[in-house]
Amino acid sequence: MQNALQIVYLIPLLPLIGFLINGLGRKHLSKSVIGVIGSGVVLASFAISIWVFLQVKGGNTHEVHYFDFISVGDLKIPFAFKIDQLSSLFLLIITGVGFLIHVYSTSYMHEEKTEHFGRYFAYLNLFIFSMLLLVMGANFVIMFIGWEGVGLCSYLLIGYWFKKTEYNKAANKAFIMNRIGDLAFLIAIFWLIQKLGTVTYSEVFIAANLAKLNATDISVITLLLFVGATGKSAQIPLYTWLPDAMAGPTPVSALIHAATMVTAGIYMIARSNLLYSLAPFTMDIIAYVGLATALFAATIALKQNDIKKVLAYSTVSQLGFMFLALGCGAYTAAVFHVMTHAFFKALMFLGSGSVIHAMGGEQDIRNMGGLSKNLKITFITFLIGCIAIAGIPPFSGFFSKDAILLSAFAKNPVLYGIALFTALLTAFYMFRLLFITFTGKFRGTHEQQHHLHESPAPMTIPLVILAVLSIIGGFVGIPEVFMHGGDKLGEFLSPVITNHSEGHVSHSTEYMLMGLSTVLVLGMIAFAWFKFKNYQRTEEKGFGKVLENKWYVDELYDKVIVNPLHKLGGFFNSIFESKVVDGIVNGVGRAVSYTSSKFRLLQSGQVANYILLMVGSMVLIFVLQFFLKR
Amino acid sequence: MPINYYIFLSIALFAIGIVGVLTRRNAIIIFMCIELMLNAVNLLLVAFSKMHHMKALATDAATTVGTDGQLFVFFIMVVAAAEVTVGLAIIVMMYRNIHSVDVNFLNRLKH
Numbered sequence: 001m002q003n004a005l006q007i008v009y010l011i012p013l014l015p016l017i018g019f020l021i022n023g024l025g026r027k028h029l030s031k032s033v034i035g036v037i038g039s040g041v042v043l044a045s046f047a048i049s050i051w052v053f054l055q056v057k058g059g060n061t062h063e064v065h066y067f068d069f070i071s072v073g074d075l076k077i078p079f080a081f082k083i084d085q086l087s088s089l090f091l092l093i094i095t096g097v098g099f100l101i102h103v104y105s106t107s108y109m110h111e112e113k114t115e116h117f118g119r120y121f122a123y124l125n126l127f128i129f130s131m132l133l134l135v136m137g138a139n140f141v142i143m144f145i146g147w148e149g150v151g152l153c154s155y156l157l158i159g160y161w162f163k164k165t166e167y168n169k170a171a172n173k174a175f176i177m178n179r180i181g182d183l184a185f186l187i188a189i190f191w192l193i194q195k196l197g198t199v200t201y202s203e204v205f206i207a208a209n210l211a212k213l214n215a216t217d218i219s220v221i222t223l224l225l226f227v228g229a230t231g232k233s234a235q236i237p238l239y240t241w242l243p244d245a246m247a248g249p250t251p252v253s254a255l256i257h258a259a260t261m262v263t264a265g266i267y268m269i270a271r272s273n274l275l276y277s278l279a280p281f282t283m284d285i286i287a288y289v290g291l292a293t294a295l296f297a298a299t300i301a302l303k304q305n306d307i308k309k310v311l312a313y314s315t316v317s318q319l320g321f322m323f324l325a326l327g328c329g330a331y332t333a334a335v336f337h338v339m340t341h342a343f344f345k346a347l348m349f350l351g352s353g354s355v356i357h358a359m360g361g362e363q364d365i366r367n368m369g370g371l372s373k374n375l376k377i378t379f380i381t382f383l384i385g386c387i388a389i390a391g392i393p394p395f396s397g398f399f400s401k402d403a404i405l406l407s408a409f410a411k412n413p414v415l416y417g418i419a420l421f422t423a424l425l426t427a428f429y430m431f432r433l434l435f436i437t438f439t440g441k442f443r444g445t446h447e448q449q450h451h452l453h454e455s456p457a458p459m460t461i462p463l464v465i466l467a468v469l470s471i472i473g474g475f476v477g478i479p480e481v482f483m484h485g486g487d488k489l490g491e492f493l494s495p496v497i498t499n500h501s502e503g504h505v506s507h508s509t510e511y512m513l514m515g516l517s518t519v520l521v522l523g524m525i526a527f528a529w530f531k532f533k534n535y536q537r538t539e540e541k542g543f544g545k546v547l548e549n550k551w552y553v554d555e556l557y558d559k560v561i562v563n564p565l566h567k568l569g570g571f572f573n574s575i576f577e578s579k580v581v582d583g584i585v586n587g588v589g590r591a592v593s594y595t596s597s598k599f600r601l602l603q604s605g606q607v608a609n610y611i612l613l614m615v616g617s618m619v620l621i622f623v624l625q626f627f628l629k630r
Numbered sequence: 631m632p633i634n635y636y637i638f639l640s641i642a643l644f645a646i647g648i649v650g651v652l653t654r655r656n657a658i659i660i661f662m663c664i665e666l667m668l669n670a671v672n673l674l675l676v677a678f679s680k681m682h683h684m685k686a687l688a689t690d691a692a693t694t695v696g697t698d699g700q701l702f703v704f705f706i707m708v709v710a711a712a713e714v715t716v717g718l719a720i721i722v723m724m725y726r727n728i729h730s731v732d733v734n735f736l737n738r739l740k741h
Contacts, residue, residue: 607733612652 005055005062005083011048011091012132014041018125026118034114035106038121042102042128046095049088056088057492063138063202070141074197082138082201086496089335090135090267093342097259098128100462104350105251107458108357120160120249127153131260135267139200140189143268147185147232150261151178157256158248170247177241181231188224191217205274215279222275222282226289229265234316235323236293240554242316246308250353253308258315258349259342266322266338270497273331277500287327287411291418294320296551298425302432303540303547306363307352310433314389315345317426321404324419329500330407332490336477337400339489343473344388344397347466351382354455354463355437359448365436366537367448372438374452377460379438381467386434388470390427390521393514396474402514403477409513410505420517427521431528436535443537481507636677643670657721657731661714668710676703 018041022034029037061084069079081087102124109120130149137143152175159171192199195217196209203209213221229235234242245257256262269276269286276283294317301313318341325334356363358375372379388397401423409416442449454460478486485491490499505513540548549555602613643666650663679699686695721731728735 607736608652608655615648615652 003060003062003064005052005060005064008048008052008064008081008083008136009066011045011052011095012129012136014045014048015125015128015132017041019122019129022118022125023122026115026122029114029118031106031110031114031117034118034121035102038125039099039102039106041125042095042099045128045132046092046099049091049095052083053088053092056083056085061085061495065138075193077139077141077199079142080138080200081136081142083136084496085493086267086271086335087135089339089493091132093339094128094131094135094260097342097346097466098131098255100465101251101255101259101346101350104254104353104459104462105249107456108251108353109249116160120157123153123156123160124252124255127157127256127261131264134264138202139198140192140204141199143271144182144185144189147228147264148182150256150264151175151182151232154178154245154256154261157252158245160248160252164247167247170241170244174241174245177238178231181228181238184224184231185228188221188228191221191224201271205272210274210278213278218275218279219281222272222279223285225268225272226282226286229268229323230289231265233262233265233319233323234293235265235289235320236296239293239297239316240557243309243312243550246306246312250308250349250356253312254346254349254353257312258345262315262319263322263338263342266319266326266334269323269326270331270335273497273500276326277329277498283327283329283500285327286323287408287415290320290323290325290327291408291415291422292320293317294324294422295418295425296320298422298429299547300550301429302425303544305366305548307355307365307368307433307437308349308363310365310429311345311348311352314348314426314430315341317422318345318389321401321419321422324415325404325407328404328407328411328415330403331497332477332493332499333400333403333407335493335497336403336489339476340388340396340400340470340473343466344385344470347381347463347470348385348389350459350463350466351378351385354378354459355382357455357459358452359444360451362444362448365433366535367444368437368442369440369444369535370438370442371452375438375454377454377463381460381463382434382438384467384470386430388473389430390525391423391517392521393518394471394474396470396472398518399474399477399479402479402517405513405517406479406505406510409509416513420520423517424520424524427524428528431525432532435528435532439532440534479510481510633677633681636674640670640674640677643667643673655732655734657724657733660733661717661721664717665710665714668706672703672706672710675706676700679703 018037021037022029026034063080063082065078065080067079068076070077102121105120105124109117112120127150130146130153132146134143134146134150137146155171155175158174159168161167189199192204195213196204198204198209210218231238242257242262246253248257276286297313297316297320301310301317304310304313318337322334322337322341325331325337354375355368355371355378358371358378359368362368384395388395391398391401393399405416405419405423408419442452477489480487546552647663647665647667647670650666651660654660654663676699679696679702681696682699683693683696686693724736725731
């Protein structure tokens, strides 16, 4: 009998159908129809994902093979989906959070023209399709298809308001920066094909094949895959696209640039955990890069004044935490944080969308303040999100962040110290954002104050659901010290993920670390409260100005990479293109027209001439024949 | 008669034909010269054919070798006659159009 999981192809197919209907019919369908189709297909996928999850939980994991995608010589790349614990968990996150954001978008984007509304939902559905392909693929090539697909959709959605040049530039930046990482990913795939002749997970990650690779191969492949991950998941040095990606509509930021796409890198490394566990050098690099990114982005987030930029840097920082966990061998902790982060970061982005909606497009928190009176639901849910991300028990962020900090401590207490400091910064900048936005006096114009209103139900209901998830989402991974067998997530993922942690931490130390981080975070929140409860606009000076300008990294990249490339391009344009290339092309043209102008004289139109020529040629041929035959 | 005589006669006729085609402007004379060339070749064909026939007769009194060439010549003459009608018709049309049979007026082939 066929495995029941054979029908999982419906999960990505439904959003693809939604994309086709909305994309092709965007001029003919009404907004409500588009909204229902766009959200409905994702809801259907979500329903199937729940069923798949239950199947997997019941022990039915399966590699679903559909057809041979590429078949060249000995290399066979099947179009197959791998349904196991890891992918089923990601399916739930993507379709679940994705559905809520689709519902939210129906209201948030309602003022767009019908045609653009349809385009928006088409892109969103296409994104869901690509992301599902990415996590469901049973080999690196299918993953790469999804990987490129989400990059494309990210580009399309960042540049959704394509009439603004600035937004187009942000979209280009995201696309090009991602492309750098994609190239490394692609080379890693080629390397695998060269060495093993296969890219299917179940064939790559078995001992016999892993033994074929020597230490250099493993280091290079893992490093290249990691470079790919830094592009997609916005790590140093390829992180600068993510804050600029906030040019897209807010729900897009919530879905793509917080909850799902940027976690693709984490997924890839978690998926390849057996390979990574063999590469201690790469693991160290991942840990350091992750930690550096977390700290760096957190410092920038301290001084940002755009509500979405703060959240964007916070996302970069949290992704850094996840990479830290991966680098410490705590893959489960990273996946756990992906999940909880999807909840509370989507929540906060949607909350910020609600704020922006109420403020009539205003994003600068210096012009807000005191919004808690008018936007009660938004305020409460946003507060829950902040508490969750700050890591106060028993909210979800506490459990996942604690697992990461613990793994860092097990690897190296210095890493733990920096990570804890970053976690404190996280608490500080999130509550700074909360207090500046929602408490104190209103600092905007009178007109804005007049218009302040709570968002409609399609926007607040997803907020409430995500808030609930942010509260309870952590309970799937309660640490062993609190409850024996409480780490349900770790248990669930154990067949696919082999954690590789160094050293062990005693229970008393673990309690102490938790207590320490909780107390310090609470202190940080109190500090933020005293500093920002009555925020007054001030100019940044000295170091604050450096942070406000994001350490001038964008300017540095411009100076070191972008401008020299522009210069080089200009040089080639003026010298090579106009002189050499044009010279060759025009020269060929001139030579042809000159010779043909000479040959044209032969064609006089006089019959006698033709005949003379004919006779002359024939005589010539005979004479040549006569002499050459000799 | 030795075959050489026929060959020289043929070459002479053919050369007269070529020179006529190249030098004259009257379409009818050019046409006649073309016919002259054709018949020069025809003459050569029948001469060679006859030569082969005579050679073969020396060994075998009942042979038919070489007779086919002599028959062929008649076919060529028939075809040439048909061709002449077409050629003359073209010349008549030419005269009707430009009221002359001077080929130098026909310099519009390049357009």
